[in-house]
Structures are given as structure tokens and as C-alpha cells.
Amino acid sequence: MLKQIEGSQAVAQAVALCRPEVICAYPISPQTHIVEGLGEMVKSGALARCEFINVESEFAAMSVAIGAAAAGARAYTATASQGLLYMAEAVFNASGLGLPIVMTVANRAIGAPINIWNDHTDAMSQRDCGWIQLFAENNQEALDLHIQAFRLGEELSLPVMVCMDGFILTHAYERVDLPTQEQVDAWLPPFEPRQVLDPAEPVSIGAMVGPEAFMEVRYLAHAKQMRALELIPGWADEFRRAFGRDSGGLLHSYRTEDADTIVVALGSVLGTIKDTIDEMRRDGVKIGVLGITCFRPWPLAAVRAALAHATRVVVIEKSLAVGLGGIVTSNVRTSYGGSADAVHAVIAGLGGRSITRASLARVFAAALAGTLEPLSFLDLDGALVERALAREREQRRSGPIAEGMLRDLGVVAARI
Amino acid sequence: MSFQPVKFYQTGTFTVGNRLLAAEERSVQANMRRTNSINSGHRACQGCGEALGARYAIDAAMEATGKRLIAANATGCLEVFSTPYPETSWQVPWIHSLFGNTAAVATGIAAAMRVKGRSDIRVVAQGGDGGTTDIGFGCLSGMFERNDDVLYLCYDNGAYMNTGVQRSSATPAAARTATTMAVGEPPGNVFGQGKDLPAIAMAHGIPYVATATVAELRDLEAKVRRAMEFRGARYLHIFVPCPLGWGHAAHDTIRIARLAKETGVFPVFEAERGEVVSVSKIRRQLPVEEYLRPQKRFAHLFGKAPRADLIARIQEIADRNIRRYGLVDG
Numbered sequence: 001m002l003k004q005i006e007g008s009q010a011v012a013q014a015v016a017l018c019r020p021e022v023i024c025a026y027p028i029s030p031q032t033h034i035v036e037g038l039g040e041m042v043k044s045g046a047l048a049r050c051e052f053i054n055v056e057s058e059f060a061a062m063s064v065a066i067g068a069a070a071a072g073a074r075a076y077t078a079t080a081s082q083g084l085l086y087m088a089e090a091v092f093n094a095s096g097l098g099l100p101i102v103m104t105v106a107n108r109a110i111g112a113p114i115n116i117w118n119d120h121t122d123a124m125s126q127r128d129c130g131w132i133q134l135f136a137e138n139n140q141e142a143l144d145l146h147i148q149a150f151r152l153g154e155e156l157s158l159p160v161m162v163c164m165d166g167f168i169l170t171h172a173y174e175r176v177d178l179p180t181q182e183q184v185d186a187w188l189p190p191f192e193p194r195q196v197l198d199p200a201e202p203v204s205i206g207a208m209v210g211p212e213a214f215m216e217v218r219y220l221a222h223a224k225q226m227r228a229l230e231l232i233p234g235w236a237d238e239f240r241r242a243f244g245r246d247s248g249g250l251l252h253s254y255r256t257e258d259a260d261t262i263v264v265a266l267g268s269v270l271g272t273i274k275d276t277i278d279e280m281r282r283d284g285v286k287i288g289v290l291g292i293t294c295f296r297p298w299p300l301a302a303v304r305a306a307l308a309h310a311t312r313v314v315v316i317e318k319s320l321a322v323g324l325g326g327i328v329t330s331n332v333r334t335s336y337g338g339s340a341d342a343v344h345a346v347i348a349g350l351g352g353r354s355i356t357r358a359s360l361a362r363v364f365a366a367a368l369a370g371t372l373e374p375l376s377f378l379d380l381d382g383a384l385v386e387r388a389l390a391r392e393r394e395q396r397r398s399g400p401i402a403e404g405m406l407r408d409l410g411v412v413a414a415r416i
Numbered sequence: 417m418s419f420q421p422v423k424f425y426q427t428g429t430f431t432v433g434n435r436l437l438a439a440e441e442r443s444v445q446a447n448m449r450r451t452n453s454i455n456s457g458h459r460a461c462q463g464c465g466e467a468l469g470a471r472y473a474i475d476a477a478m479e480a481t482g483k484r485l486i487a488a489n490a491t492g493c494l495e496v497f498s499t500p501y502p503e504t505s506w507q508v509p510w511i512h513s514l515f516g517n518t519a520a521v522a523t524g525i526a527a528a529m530r531v532k533g534r535s536d537i538r539v540v541a542q543g544g545d546g547g548t549t550d551i552g553f554g555c556l557s558g559m560f561e562r563n564d565d566v567l568y569l570c571y572d573n574g575a576y577m578n579t580g581v582q583r584s585s586a587t588p589a590a591a592r593t594a595t596t597m598a599v600g601e602p603p604g605n606v607f608g609q610g611k612d613l614p615a616i617a618m619a620h621g622i623p624y625v626a627t628a629t630v631a632e633l634r635d636l637e638a639k640v641r642r643a644m645e646f647r648g649a650r651y652l653h654i655f656v657p658c659p660l661g662w663g664h665a666a667h668d669t670i671r672i673a674r675l676a677k678e679t680g681v682f683p684v685f686e687a688e689r690g691e692v693v694s695v696s697k698i699r700r701q702l703p704v705e706e707y708l709r710p711q712k713r714f715a716h717l718f719g720k721a722p723r724a725d726l727i728a729r730i731q732e733i734a735d736r737n738i739r740r741y742g743l744v745d746g
Contacts, residue, residue, distance in 0.1 A: 021531045022524060051527040055520065056558035063517035063555060067488060067524020070511050073531055075524070093513050197486045197509040197525060199537055206489075206512035207499035 001178045007139040007169040010176045011078075011104055011162075012037030014143040016047045017184040018102075018150045020076040021191075022068035024053045024061040028083040029116050030166035031106035035078055058083035062090035062101075069099035070205055072196040074150065077101070080166055081108035084122045088129070091159075095130030095221065097206055098194065100153030102146065103131075106166040107267065107318070109351040113402040117352020118166040119318040120266065123295075124327045126161070130221050132228055133296040134248070135266040136164040139174045141293075144247030147179070148239060151188050152231065156224050163295075165268040167352070179243055187242050225297035232294055233302075250299040253306055255281060256288030261367060262310040263289040264303075264332050269316060269348070269355050276360040287364060292328070303335035310336075313343045314367050316360070316378075320347050325375040341374060348378035384408055451478040451507060453485075458505040459497040463666025465656030465673065466494055466571040469630045470542065473569050473654065474508065476640035481538045486529075488522040490543025490552055491515035493578045494571065516551035518543050519559035522566040535565070538644060542569040545586035546576045549611040560620035563648040567640075570613060570651070573658035581661040585611040588681070589733065590726050591713045593661070598716035607729055617651040618690045626686040629655040631674035635696065639686065655682045663712025675707040680734035683741045698743045704731045 003010070012034050015023075023042065025035035039054075041047035051068075055061045058079050065075040079087065084105055094101050105123050109115040123133060134149060136142035142164040149160035164170060195203055209217055229250070236249035246252075254274055256262055263273055270291045277287050290306050292299070307313060313336060317328040324330070326345030333343050346363055349355045359379050366372040387408050391398045398404065453474040460467035478485050489495045489512045498505040499512065513521045522541035529537045541559075543552055548570040559566055575593045576582040582595045589607040592598040596605040617625045623646040628636040636654060643650040657672040659665065664672055676682040677696065681704060684696035705727060708714040717723045738744050 022527045024524075049531055051531050053523065053527060053562070055523075056554060056561070059517060060520040060523075060555050060558055063513060063520035064524035064527065066513050066517070067511070067521035067526075068528045069524070070513075070521075071486065071525040071528035073524075073528035089514055090517060097511075097513070197511060199484045199486065199509055202507055202509040204499055204504035204506045204510045204512075207501040207504060208496055208512075209501040213501065 001180070002175055003178050004173060004175050006033060007142060007164065007172050007174065008033030008106075009037050010139050010143045010174075010178070011146055011164070011170075012041070013178055014146040015076055015102075016041050017179065017181055018147060018188055019074065020050055021073035022051045022053065022065065022075045024055050024064040024075070024077045026055050026058050026061045026079070026083065028058070028080050030108060030118075030170045031078045031080045031083070031104060033170065034104055034106070038076075058087040059090055062087040062094060062103075065101045065103075066090060066094050066097065066099055069094070069101050069193075070097065070197050072191065072193050072198070074154075074191045075099075075101045076103070078104035078106065080106040081110055081116075081122045084126060085110065088126065091126055091131065092129045094159045098157040099159060100150070100157055100191070101159040102149045102153055103159065103161050104146070105161050105163045106170045107163050108166040115351040116166075118168050119350045119352070120163070121319045121350075123161065123163045124319040127296055127327070130158070130225075131296065132158055132160040132225065132294070134160065134162050134294055135292065136162065136169065137252070137268060137270045137291055137293075139164075139169055139172060140176050140245070141247050142169055143176055143178070144239065144243070144245070145293075147184055147187065148235060148248045152228065152235065154191050155231065156228055157194050158224055158228065163267065168268045177245065183243060187239070228294075229297050229299055248293060250294045250302045251306055252291040252293060254289045254291070256290060256306065256310075259286050259288035260309065260311045261285070261287040261314065261364065262307055263287065263314045263316060263364065264292065264328065265289065265316040266292045266295060266328065267318070269318065272355055272357055273316065273360060276357045276364065279357070280361065280364060285368065295328075295331075298331050298334075300335050303332065304337060307332075307336050311338065311342065312367055314346060314364060314372070315343065316346050316348050316355070318349045320350065344372050345375045346372075346378055347376070353379060449479065451475050451483060453478050453507045454498060455505045455507055457503070459500060460493070461660050461666070463659040463669045464493075464497075465630050465658060465669045466544065466573060467497070468633075468669070469571050469636065469654045469656045470494055470569070472630075472633045472636050473542075473640050473652070474540070476637040477538070477540055477567065477644060478508065480641045480644035484537045485509075486525050486537060486539050487511070488513070488518050488525060488539065488541045490518040490541075490547030491578075492544040492547050494542065494544065496578055515547055517555050518547060518552055519566065519568055520555040522568070523559050523562070523564040526565045530565070538567070539565065540567045540569055542571065544577070545570060545572040545574060546584040548572075549585045549613050553611070557616075557620070560617060560622050560649045560651070563622060565647050565649070567643050567650045567652065570653045571656045572653055573656050573661060575658070575661050577658050577661045586613070589730060590717060592716060593713070602726055603716045603723075604713070614651065614653045614687070618687050620649070621690045622649040622651065623647070624650040624686070624688055625653075626651075627653045627655070627682070627684050629673040629677050629682060629684060630657070631670050631677060632684070632696070635684070642686070661713070663715070664710050668710055672707070672710060675702065678702050679704045679707045680738040680743055681707055681730075683737045683743055685741050692741065695741045695743060697745060698738070701738075701744055704734050
């Protein structure tokens with residue numbers, strides 16, 4: 001059924017169609033509308049056989065989900081930013097225990113300075129936590145990825161993080177095709193856990209493991225993620241047959257067939273990049289874009305194949321490995337057969353800074369001209385940074401950096 | 417004066433013999449139906465109060481629920497000594513997740529049981545005092561406040577024993593730990609309120625809060641059974657001496673626990689919906705020295721320069737407990 005709804009509502013509806021049994025909710029922007037939507041469905045009875053629990057922190061949210069999943073219930077929660085960090089210990093624990101919890105991460109920056117707007121720092125901080133991480137390009141894909149996530153996670157006994165750009169997707173009203181309950185029921189079988197807390201067959205879950213077996217346990221976690229790489233493409237095909245559209249999979253390539261420059265990105269910025277590329281194509285530039293849907297496990301072979309003919313790669317990424325550069329770029333370099341110098345990291349859109357077609361076109365032109373640095377920051381206000389550095393050189397007590405910059409800027413509203 | 421059920425004591429030992437009790441009040445210890453939910457072969461220290469307390473509490477819970485029980489366990493001694501992979505002592509479905517989230521994990525299990533129509537299966541959460549009063553406090557308070565159907569068992573030995581006897585917010589005044597050394601002024605732990613978890617639990621207005629010691633196992637079992645008669649959040653705070661951390665002889669665990677109660681250091685009572693409904697009276701009140709002296713963690717109070725002043729302050733704490741809970745008929 002076609003609907004014009006908010007991204008968060010689309011996700012809430014999709015999760016409800018997956019018949020979750022335990023939902024834990026703790027508010028944090030920009031995720032909040034999702035659990036609000038689900039809470040109303042549970043309280044009104046529209047979503048039956050489901051417990052909606054208002055917890056006291058994100059740490060508790062993930063912990064309640066752990067208990068519920070270990071007891072055989074399909075568990076869901078959503079978070080963002082500081083909330084994801086606050087639950088980080090439990091996030092690792094959920095994957096270590098092999099519990100197929102599904103969690104939406106409405107991607108948002110991490111403070112300090114506190115910032116509620118979109119970038120990918122939150123999800124990237126947890127990239128090695130053992131969860132599968134899927135990134136949605138638009139609200140339709142966000143909706144579809146949740147339906148796929150429950151099945152994928154439960155098949156592999158692994159938790160799945162569905163990442164969608166905060167505000168840009170969560171708060172955007174778009175047309176989405178909402179599947180029917182019958183379609184979802186046919187796609188998603190009931191949760192059959194590998195092990196479960198059951199008085200009829202008592203098991204101990206979460207025992208202490210010493211050096212004699214810890215390596216092997218961790219290896220098996222890696223092997224499960226590698227298995228996901230094998231399963232995901234086939235399931236994307238199956239999803240297309242069942243629901244009639246392309247969603248999920250490992251990657252999406254756009255106009256890369258004959259491209260010698262390939263842009264790599266994750267999430268909603270792919271739309272802007274495609275528009276920019278269309279314009280450059282009209283001018284005869286051989287440029288295309290590779291969208292990464294599945295970031296963990298990292299689809300090494302698929303990315304390598306997709307980049308095989310590219311002579312230069314530009315990674316547009318919404319997170320910064322402070323002291324290194326690009327996180328996605330580092331991953332891309334492992335998958336690129338050519339020189340590492342041909343892979344450029346462009347840090348963009350941190351803390352909600354707009355990524356415009358004009359700026360992207362400028363960066364891509366620089367890449368084509370061979371003048372793009374290995375690491376650059378899109379639309380960085382160099383003068384502002386220089387003033388802050390000068391202030392630090394001049395006086396020891398130069399004060400808080402963020403506040404000093406805001407003072408330099410004066411009225412900032414016009415700049416956003 | 418509050419009503420107190422008659423308890424039978426054997427002369428001298430203060431313990432209760434099963435043969436003196438009515439059949440329904442007898443310990444499951446002497447019962448063929450005892451489940452031995454924490455089986456033998458675990459790696460607790462000799463004289464471990466926590467192992468003893470957990471064994472009686474979980475067996476009593478198993479009996480009360482007809483073996484329909486799931487346990488969530490905080491990180492700590494109990495978790496480590498009972499499940500060195502791939503061995504386990506647990507005969508109940510058991511999960512260990514983290515140090516600070518046990519109450520929340522139990523909430524999740526209870527929610528799963530409810531949604532699956534299996535509310536006949538009951539849930540206990542358990543941890544030491546560090547996992548309860550410090551790092552797990554947020555999740556515990558949340559579980560209380562929502563009145564989730566979980567019985568939380570705190571085994572209080574007054575410090576982080578698993579990591580090598582560091583101070584917790586349940587460490588008593590003047591006690592020496594690895595992080596409250598017996599030097600400076602005052603030597604040992606600070607004098608303060610600490611976190612009075614039973615009182616904090618009561619302030620949440622939950623259906624049932626009780627305290628117990630491993631010196632009176634019958635009383636402990638009865639409180640677990642009583643707790644299982646309620647739905648909603650319940651809290652049982654069990655006083656469990658630790659020979660290693662407290663520096664007393666392994667064979668003195670029961671005696672030390674009894675002295676804690678008989679001196680007023682640890683008040684034993686029950687409360688329902690925030691109101692105290694019964695207290696275990698002190699039979700023969702003793703000065704706190706009797707409790708402190710056998711423990712090396714208080715040795716600095718009795719050395720070459722005895723600290724009568726600090727002992728007097730500890731006596732004041734015990735006297736306050738006695739007044740507050742009416743532990744001595746007077």
C-alpha cells in the first residue's frame with residue numbers, strides 16, 4: 001500500500017509488521033518518533049502480543065532486549081548518538097551472546113560539542129561490535145531493511161543494526177510502499193532461537209571463557225558475519241520476487257559500468273551524489289557511484305569487483321577517524337587493487353552540515369583534475385579554523401574551542 | 417509491639433533443628449525434593465557465604481515455583497565460581513550478561529514470559545553488593561519503579577570481592593578494603609550513610625522487601641517463599657560473610673552472620689509496600705566488638721592503639737538500627 005508518511009512512522013509500521021514481542025524505548029533525538037509510533041500501536045492494541053517497556057536508559061534498553069531475546073522473544077529497540085555509546089557495553093554483549101535483536105540507529109553526531117544533527121559517527125563507533133550494520137539510502141529502503149533484518153539476524157543468531165540518517169530520513173515525509181501483513185508473514189518465519197532460557201531444558205548462557213577457547217569463540221563470530229555475506233545477495237533477490245522492488249543486498253552501483261572515477265558513500269547522501277553524477281555525465285565525464293548497504297560484514301570481494309575498473313575512488317563519508325582520516329575510506333582501501341593514493345577520503349556533513357550538489361561537483365572536478373588531497377574536509381571554513389589555532393598560539397588560556405568559534409562567527413543561523 | 421511468630425532455637429547455637437519444626441516449615445535441606453540448583457563442584461572459597469545464601473535462596477525459589485524458574489546473574493564471584501566454561505553448576509536456566517544490567521535482563525525475560533503466556537515461569541535476578549548498590553543501581557531502580565515481575569536477590573558481602581576486596585557503597589564504616597586502607601584518619605572506610613538498599617527499595621513502594629542472613633537459613637527460605645507469593649518487583653537483601661575479604665576463619669561464616677544480627681549491625685526485617693511488617697528480634701544483644709573483633713578487616717580498631725572512639729561510633733550505628741526497627745523489646 002502506498003503511503004505518504006514520515007520515515008520514522010514507516011519504520012514503526014515495518015517493525016510492527018514483523019510481529020515484535022518486546023520493544024524497549026528510551027527517548028533520544030532523532031530516533032524518538034519510531035518508538036512513539038510503536039508505543040501507540042501496542043497501547044491501543046493495534047499491535048497485539050507485544051510488550052512495550054519504557055526503560056530508564058539506553059543501557060537498560062539493550063539489556064531488556066538481551067533478556068527478552070535470550071528467553072526466545074523477538075526484541076526491538078531504537079537509539080542514536082550518545083544513546084548508542086551509553087549502551088555500548090550491552091551492544092557488544094548482545095552479539096557475543098548471539099541474540100538476534102534488531103535496532104534502528106537514527107544516525108547522529110557524537111559530542112562534545114553536543115550536536116543533535118546527522119552524521120555517521122555513532123554507528124561507525126560500533127563498527128567492530130559484532131552486529132550486522134545495514135545503511136538505508138531512503139525511507140523505502142529503511143522500511144525494507146527492517147523486514148530483512150529480523151530474518152537475517154534470526155537465521156544467523158546475530159543482532160542487526162539498521163542505520164538511517166537522522167532527520168534527513170527519520171523526519172522526512174516520503175512516499176513508501178508498505179507491504180501487507182500477509183506478505184511479511186510469508187517472508188519472515190517465527191523466531192526459532194538456537195538456545196533459549198527454558199525451565200524444561202535448563203542451559204547456562206554467558207559463562208566465563210578463558211584463553212583456552214576465547215579465540216575460537218571470537219573466530220566463530222567472524223565466521224557468522226562471513227556467512228551473512230553469502231546470504232544477503234540471495235535474500236535481496238528473494239525480497240525482490242516477494243515484494244517487487246530492489247532493497248538491501250550488499251551494494252548498489254549506479255552508472256559505474258564504464259566509470260573510471262567511482263564515488264563511494266553510505267546512506268541518504270547517495271541521492272545527492274547521483275544527481276551530481278547525472279549532471280557530470282551530461283558533460284561526458286565517466287563517473288559513477290557505489291552505495292554500500294551492508295557495512296558490516298564488509299563486502300570485501302564485492303567492493304573489489306565493483307571498483308576493479310576505477311582509476312580513482314572518492315569516498316564521501318560522514319564520520320571522521322580523528323588522527324587518521326576516513327573510516328569508510330580505510331575499509332575501501334582494503335578492497336581496492338590499485339594504489340592506495342588513488343582512494344580519496346572526503347569528510348563531509350559532520351554534525352548536519354549540508355552536503356550540496358555544488359560542493360560535491362567541486363570535489364569531483366578536483367579529483368578528475370588530480371588536485372584532490374588524500375584527505376579533505378568538504379566545505380571546511382579554513383579561516384575559522386585558522387583563527388582558533390591563532391588564538392591557541394597566542395594565549396595559554398584560550399578558552400573552549402567551540403564557544404570561541406561561535407563568537408568568531410557571530411550570527412550563525414544564516415550559515416546552516 | 418509487633419507480632420512475632422515463635423521460633424525454635426537449640427540452646428547455645430541459636431540454630432533451628434528441623435525436627436523441632438512443623439513439616440511445612442522445615443528446610444528443603446532435609447528434603448528429598450531439594451533441587452540442588454547450584455550443584456556441587458563449583459569453585460567458591462571455603463566458607464563462602466554467598467554460595468550458601470544463593471544455594472538456599474534458589475532452591476527455595478525452585479520449590480516455590482514448582483521448578484518454573486529462570487535466573488539472571490550479575491558479573492561477580494557467584495557468576496565466576498559457578499560457570500568456568502564449559503562447566504556449570506546451575507541446574508536452572510541461567511544467563512549472565514553484564515555487571516550492571518542484571519535487573520534489566522530479568523525485566524526482559526519476564527516480558528518475554530508474559531508475551532508468550534508463560535507467566536507461570538518466574539524470574540530471579542541476583543548479584544553481589546557492588547553489582548546491586550553501585551553499578552547495577554540504575555537498572556535496579558528502573559525495575560523497581562516499573563514494578564516488573566522480578567525477585568532481585570542481593571548477596572551483600574560489603575565489597576568487590578571478585579576483583580580483590582575493593583570498597584563498594586555497601587562497605588561498612590571503618591572496614592579495611594584494598595581501596596580503603598587501614599591508614600589515615602579514620603583508618604578504613606569512611607563513616608557515612610552508605611546506600612541503605614533495603615530502605616531505598618522500600619521507598620519505591622514495591623510489594624515486598626526483606627533482609628536475611630545466612631545464619632538463619634530457615635528464615636531466608638521463608639522469605640523467598642513469601643516473595644514468590646507476590647507479583648511485581650521484590651527485593652531480598654542477604655547478608656553473606658566473606659572469609660577471604662573479611663579475614664575471618666572459614667568455619668566462622670555462620671557465627672559472624674549471626675553476630676551481625678545479634679549486635680544490630682544488620683537489621684533483619686520484612687516490609688510490604690513500603691511498610692515494615694515484621695522484624696527478627698535480637699535474642700541476646702551483644703556489643704559490636706563481638707562482631708568486629710574476629711574480622712581482620714577491623715583489626716586496626718583493636719591493635720596496639722585501640723580505637724574505642726571508632727568502635728563507639730559503630731555502636732551508635734547499631735543502636736540506631738535497633739531503635740529504628742525495634743530490634744530489642746524494651
